[in-house]
Amino acid sequence: MKSKIIVSAIQQLCDKDRQTNLDFSIEKIHEAAAANADLVVLPELHLGPYFCQNEDYNNFDLAQTIPGLTTDILSAIAKKLNIVIVSTLFEKRAPGLYHNTAVVFDKDGSIAGKYRKMHIPDDPGFYEKYYFTPGDLGFTPIETSIGKLGVLICWDQWFPEAARLMALAGAEILIYPTAIGWDPEDTKEEQQRQLDAWITIQRSHAVANGIPVISCNRVGFEKAPNSGKGIKFWGNSFIAGPQGDLITLANDSETKLLTCKLDTDRIERVRQIWPYLRDRRIDAYSDLTKRFID
Numbered sequence: 001m002k003s004k005i006i007v008s009a010i011q012q013l014c015d016k017d018r019q020t021n022l023d024f025s026i027e028k029i030h031e032a033a034a035a036n037a038d039l040v041v042l043p044e045l046h047l048g049p050y051f052c053q054n055e056d057y058n059n060f061d062l063a064q065t066i067p068g069l070t071t072d073i074l075s076a077i078a079k080k081l082n083i084v085i086v087s088t089l090f091e092k093r094a095p096g097l098y099h100n101t102a103v104v105f106d107k108d109g110s111i112a113g114k115y116r117k118m119h120i121p122d123d124p125g126f127y128e129k130y131y132f133t134p135g136d137l138g139f140t141p142i143e144t145s146i147g148k149l150g151v152l153i154c155w156d157q158w159f160p161e162a163a164r165l166m167a168l169a170g171a172e173i174l175i176y177p178t179a180i181g182w183d184p185e186d187t188k189e190e191q192q193r194q195l196d197a198w199i200t201i202q203r204s205h206a207v208a209n210g211i212p213v214i215s216c217n218r219v220g221f222e223k224a225p226n227s228g229k230g231i232k233f234w235g236n237s238f239i240a241g242p243q244g245d246l247i248t249l250a251n252d253s254e255t256k257l258l259t260c261k262l263d264t265d266r267i268e269r270v271r272q273i274w275p276y277l278r279d280r281r282i283d284a285y286s287d288l289t290k291r292f293i294d
Contacts, residue, residue: 001146001147001148001172001264002038002146002147002264003263003264003265004261004262004263004264004265005038005039005146005147005261005262005264006035006036006037006038006039006259006260006261006262007037007038007039007040007041007173007212007214007239007259007260007261007262008032008035008037008039008040008041008257008258008259009040009041009214009215009216009237009238009239009257009258010025010028010029010032010040010041010042010043010046010216010257010258011043011216011217011218011219011235011237011250011254011255011256011257011258012024012025012028012042012043012046012218012219012255013218013219013220013255014043014045014046014047014048014049014050014179014218014220014222014233015049015220015221015222016048017048018047018048021046021047021048022046022047022070022073025042025046025087026073026077028040028257029077029081029083029085030081031257032083032257032259033081033082033083035257035259037083037259038083038084038107038146039083039084039085039086039146039149039173040083040084040085040086041086041175041177041214041216042085042086042087042088042177042216043088043177043178043179043216043217043218043237044088044100044153044154044177044178044179044216044217044218045088045089045090045100045179046087046088046177046218047062047070047089047090048062049222050179050218050222050231050233051090051131052125052126052127052128052130052131053125053126053127053222053224053225053230053231054127054224054225054226054227055127055130056225059131060092060098060131062090063090063091063092063098064089064090064091064092065091065092065093066089066091066101066103066111066114067111070087070089071087071089071103071105071111074087074103074105075105075109075110075111076109077105078105078106078107078108078109079107079108079109080109082107083107084104084105084106084107084112084144084145084146084149085104085105086102086103086104086105086149086151086175086177087102087103087105087177088100088101088102088103088153088177089101089102089103090131091116093133097133098131098132098133099116099117099132099133099135100116100117100120100128100131100132100153100154101114101115101116101117101135102114102115102116102117102151102153102175102177104142104144104149104151106144106145107144107145107146108145112142112143112144113140113142113143114137114142115135115137115140115142115151115152115153116133116134116135116136116137117132117134117135117152117153117154117155117156118134118135118138118139118152118156118162119134119155119156119158119159119162120132120133120134120155121154121155124183125183125224125229125230125231128155138165139152139162139165139166139169140166140169141166141169141170141171141172147172147173147264148169148170148171148172149171149172149173149175150163150166150167150169150171150172150173150174150175150211151175151177152166152174152175152176153176153177153178154176154177154178154179154180156176157176157178157198157201157202157205157215158201160201160204160205160208161288163205163208163209164208164209166209167209167210167211167277168277171209171211172211172264172267173211173212173213173214173262174202174205174206174209174211174212174213174214175213175214175216176202176213176214176215176216177216178215178216178217178218178237179217179218179233180198180217180233180234181218181222181231181232181233181234182194182195182231182232182234183229183231183232184221184229184230184232185229191234195234195236195252198234198236199215199236199238202215202238202240203240203244203246204244206240206241206242206243206244207242207243207244207274208276209242209276209277210242210243210267210270210271210274210276210277211242211267212239212240212241212242212262212267213238213239213240213244214239215237215238215239215240216237217233217234217235217236217237218233218235219233219234219235219252219253219254219255220232220233220253221233234252235250235251235252235253235254236249236250236251236252237249237250237256237258238250238258239258239260239262241262241266242266242267242270242271243270243274247260247262248260
């Protein structure tokens with residue numbers, strides 16, 4: 001990894017049709033490139049509204065192959081702008097087999113790698129188990145021209161094991177494309193607790209592993225089909241340094257391109273001062289592979 005890289009995250013509305021959403025994302029990717037960004041991250045499933053609010057087999061028609069039409073478009077843009085792009089797509093892998101998949105495009109336009117979401121939620125308004133098969137690519141960083149990227153997706157961000165395994169495999173940045181929001185019927189106090197927990201857990205991954213974190217969420221209210229309910233996506237995308245320090249942050253409603261410079265030499269310095277990887281008691285952690293310790 002270069003000693004200094006410029007990274008961006010696009011916080012955007014995703015409630016329009018596929019072409020409108022993609023056009024907006026592309027516009028912001030151009031803005032990131034104009035700011036000399038080496039890397040730009042898009043929100044989870046940014047091509048359309050969050051369709052997992054209900055279970056409807058018609059939504060499988062939204063899936064696409066990788067490579068496919070959208071990856072061809074983003075590959076061309078990555079090459080034209082000389083920028084690494086992280087996108088998340090609804091992948092049709094085979095008949096009846098679908099994934100929530102992050103695709104990383106390198107600066108030469110090639111697909112550097114994929115990550116398939118490992119932890120799949122199943123909660124009111126987030127019926128992802130109906131649509132997505134759990135990932136089978138493991139927690140493997142994706143090698144790019146700017147370094148090794150530890151790409152994870154949304155619900156993955158709550159699990160310290162995922163972040164740790166990415167770091168142990170050599171990830172130099174943790175990246176979390178996300179689609180998360182509030183139930184508008186929750187109290188303001190409960191909404192604030194949820195948001196605080198979300199920010200805290202991801203900053204803790206930066207601290208515990210000594211590497212930066214990029215968290216990229218969508219914004220806006222998206223109505224649930226055939227219901228007056230829906231999700232208010234809470235935004236608050238951020239980029240944190242290797243000690244969990246917030247470098248740049250969006251609020252809960254704005255469309256924003258977050259851009260900052262990361263001093264990658266600092267990662268090694270932080271790990272020298274806080275040698276968590278050195279002091280891990282790997283001889284005593286075997287119970288972590290158990291569901292529960294009786």
